[in-house]
Amino acid sequence: MTTPATPAMRPARPEFSSGPCAKRPGWAPENLQNAVLGRSHRSKLGKARLKEVIDRTRQVLEVPDDFLIGIVPGSDTGAVEMAMWSMLGPRPVQLLAFESFGKDWVTDVVKQLKIEAEVLEAPYGELPDLAKVRPDADLVFTWNGTTSGVRVPNADFIAADREGVVICDATSAAFAQDLDWDKLDVVTFSWQKALGGEAAHGVLVLSRRAVARLETYSPPWPMPKLFRMTKAGKVTLDLFEGATINTPSMLAVEDAVDALKWAASIGGLVEMRRRADANLGVLEAWVQKTGWAAFLAEDPAIRSNTSVCLKVIDPRITSLSEDAQADFAKKLASLLEKEGVALDVGGYRDAPPGLRIWCGATVDTSDLDALTPWLDWAFATAAFDLQPA
Structure with missing residues (x-):
């Protein structure tokens, strides 16, 4: 026997990291030459560029006109924690925890804010019982589990006449993915995911109901400056018109402008969803043919089309100890990285051993087509010396 031969084709762009994610096709540093550098972000020009990001976000993401959009510090984490610290407390709280970040929000609410919340949990690859979501309670959840490859299929489990936020x-x-704005009061994300932008900045989107909560409720705990969104009982509207709480990177802002221009130029949200779906489709077709890999999210209805998580199901591997299985998954990722065909595709450290491949819209489908033979090569190479189970 000889070791497996390497495939002939290679992905043109091997960046399949789940964050920061691949830059948009055609990206180059020269695209950022209009960045407002060496100037205050509070200057007329700086605020105009920040407002441009807000306006382009509303256009591409199809955010309703009566929702506020702000750029905040701390990436998505900062945006989520701003909302929780500012709004939770007056009502019962429920949290959905089916991956690592959802579990982080549980820690924040239960251990830091010390709120007696109800936690609806599920193991990696599954969703909690969404029928248990209460309309009278505030709800905190991740729409798509970056570390589990699981997403909610829709927002039907959220009551239209809910009392909580x-x-x-x-x-x-x-x-x-399709976000149901009628069912959501606070939506958070960062540029570094589906836009392929740079890290450290978050986006916070607020409905009228969220604004009402901010203006009628004052939390009993100390509020850090970075979390303050109100003054004299009113929402600070400047934060949603281009002002920011702290100093943003105007280079990262320009990069976000570039990504949003690209998104609009290809057809907006519809085309971005189509590209992500097509990318997932490549891996779904490959999994059907391969005998050693399966999706962590076994149910296609809840399978992510961005952070796609794979597990090894070959009996030679599943018969090993948990540590040995984890080592095997790391070897797969290492082989792919050493060949320069897939970078940063190891599964999340707390998730079951496997691979995690980003399939968002900034990834070209042709690169995933070129990747799948390399996945088989990596498995065959890593398993070469193993005995049949």
């Missing part, structure tokens, strides 16, 4: 972490769902 719904805080949705949509960082790996925005620009790739």
Whole structure:
């Protein structure tokens, strides 16, 4: 026997990381030459560029006109925590926890804010029982589990006549999946996911109901400056017109403008969803043919079209200890990276061992077509010395 031969084709862009994600096709540093550098972000020009990001986000993401959009510090994490620290407390709280970030929000609410919340949990690859979501409670959940490859199929589990506010972490769902704005009061995401932008900045989208909560409720705990969105009982509207709480990177802002221009030029949200669906389709067709891999999300109805998580099901591997299975998955990712065909595709550290391949719209379908033979090559190479189960 000889070791497997390497495939002939290689992905033109091997960046399949789940964050920061691949830059948009055709990206180059020269695209950022109009960045407002060496100037205050509070200057007329700086605020105009920040407002441009807000306006283009509304256009591409199809955000209703009566929702507020702000650029906030701390990436998606900062946006989610701003909402939780500012709004939770006056009503019962429920949290959906089916991947690592949802579990982080549980820690924030239960251990930091010390709210007695109801946690609806599910293991990686599954969703909690959505029928248990209460209309009288505030709800915090991730629309798409970046680390589990699982998404909610829709927002039908949220009551239209709900009394609580719904805080949705949509960082790996925005620009790739249908967000039901009528059912969501707070939506958060970051540029570094589906837009392929740079890190450290979050986007916070607020409905009228969210604004009403901010203006009628004052939390009992200390509020850090970075989380303050009201003054004298009113929402600080400047934050949603181009002002920011702290100093943003205007280079990252220009990169977001570039990504949003690209998104609009290809057909907006409809085309971005189509591209992500087509990318997932490549891996779905491949999984049907291969015998060693399967989706962590076994139910296609809840399978992510952005952060696609794969597990190894070959008996030679599943018969190994958990540590050995984890080592095998790391070897797969290492082989792919060493060949320069797939970078940063190891599964999340707390998830079951496997691979995680970003399939958002900034990834070209042709690159996933070229990748799948390499996935088989990596498995065959890593398993070469293993005995049949």
